[in-house]
Amino acid sequence: MTPSLSQLPGLRQGTDLRAFTTWKVGGPAEWFAEPGSDAELAALAAWAWREGLALRCIGAGSNLLIADAGLAGLTLCNRRLQGASLDGGSGWVEAAAGEPIPTLARKAARAGLSGLEWAVGIPGTVGGAAVMNAGAQGGCTADWLHSVRLLDPARPDQVVELEARDLDLAYRHSRLQEEPWIVLSARFELQPGHDPELVRERTSSNLHSRTSTQPYQQPSCGSVFRNPEPHKAGRLIEELGLKGLRIGDAEVSRIHANFIVNAGEARAADIDALIADVQRRVLERHGIALHPEVKRLGFQR
Known part of the structure; x- marks a missing residue:
């Protein structure tokens, strides 16, 4: 059911989420809003809950990988709620x-x-x-x-x-x-x-x-993998010579190996595949399972 825009200001459909992630990837949101107050956020969240819609809130869009197919339900962005x-x-x-x-x-x-x-x-x-x-x-x-x-x-x-x-x-x-x-x-x-x-x-x-x-001049999510103490994820990856490894336009940073950058027109699927490839190579060579810090949204696996 489409709500009244007067009741839920700022609610819109099909918003491209690439503009809201630091990786600059991701598909459209079924429903999207940037509430300007806690009251607006509460009204939007309550509507999604009543309608049985999936609900998520994103901030700066870092540490986040959104699938190319986008996200069902309501995606809220809290960037306007500052102070x-x-x-x-x-x-x-x-x-x-x-x-x-x-x-x-x-x-x-x-x-x-x-x-x-x-x-x-x-x-x-x-x-x-x-x-x-x-x-x-x-x-x-x-x-x-x-x-x-x-x-x-x-x-x-x-x-x-x-x-x-x-x-x-x-x-x-x-x-x-x-x-x-x-x-x-x-x-x-x-x-x-x-x-x-x-x-x-x-x-x-x-x-x-x-x-x-760190590669601050290219789109990334920040560090991709948690450090498997006492080891450092970046060092394990670099020791395998994986800096510069690419799938599509997703690339293991040449500056810091625990960063994956969007070197052009990467898709979320490219980044996801590169994460999995790095995990596989590190496990095969070092016997250490790397666990992503990144939160994946909209993926089927």
């Missing part, structure tokens, strides 16, 4: 789910709050960071996350708040990956009282380290 409040005295930070995590890291640095310096180069949102327990350069979301506010599509008039200890946070994992909840905001407890200039310097240094060693 953060920071208390430089206490260290408390409340950020909307669509706030880019690098933006939040810079705001924290300017306020003299330490804790998010590692996050400046992560191409994601606060909501995505909470769901995936994003991390880099020795830091991760779980180290500083206090709690999250969540929307349950089955009860959109009620906001659920869970503390970090209730989220089963582990390496690139949280309970939120298995639940239908949508993150509205996240609360962090950072360290106050630092010299803003020193925090900015550490933040800038982390960004330079990432941009100088």
Whole structure:
């Protein structure tokens, strides 16, 4: 049933999702919207729930591979839901789910709050960071996350708040990956009282380290595989001489082997096949199974 556009503003059909993923691949969404407020998001989620439609929420579109056939149901993008409040005295930070995590890291640095310096180069949102327990350069979301506010599509008039200890946070994992909840905001407890200039310097240094060693000039999703500690996924792949390996226009980065880049007009199927090929080669040679960090949507297997 097609809803009234006056009731659900911004709802549209057949939106090309390539523009909403950092890999620049993916087919159309059956239904799509970019809510401008939590109330709009709740109304859209409630409609999808009533109609029995598949429902998913995406942020920056990083760490995400959407099938060429697209996605059934309703896809929500929370990029318009941005903003953060920071208390430089206490260290408390409340950020909307669509706030880019690098933006939040810079705001924290300017306020003299330490804790998010590692996050400046992560191409994601606060909501995505909470769901995936994003991390880099020795830091991760779980180290500083206090709690999250969540929307349950089955009860959109009620906001659920869970503390970090209730989220089963582990390496690139949280309970939120298995639940239908949508993150509205996240609360962090950072360290106050630092010299803003020193925090900015550490933040800038982390960004330079990432941009100088990773393929930031080409479309990618960020790191593709989890590190099978004590090994590093990139090193295992590089040792097999797989930098530059291609399927179609999907290519193992020549800069960092744990990145797959869209070198032109790659399809999601090309990227998916290349991921599987790299997994097979590493398993055959090293006996180590690489597990993707990437969330696959719309694939049949």
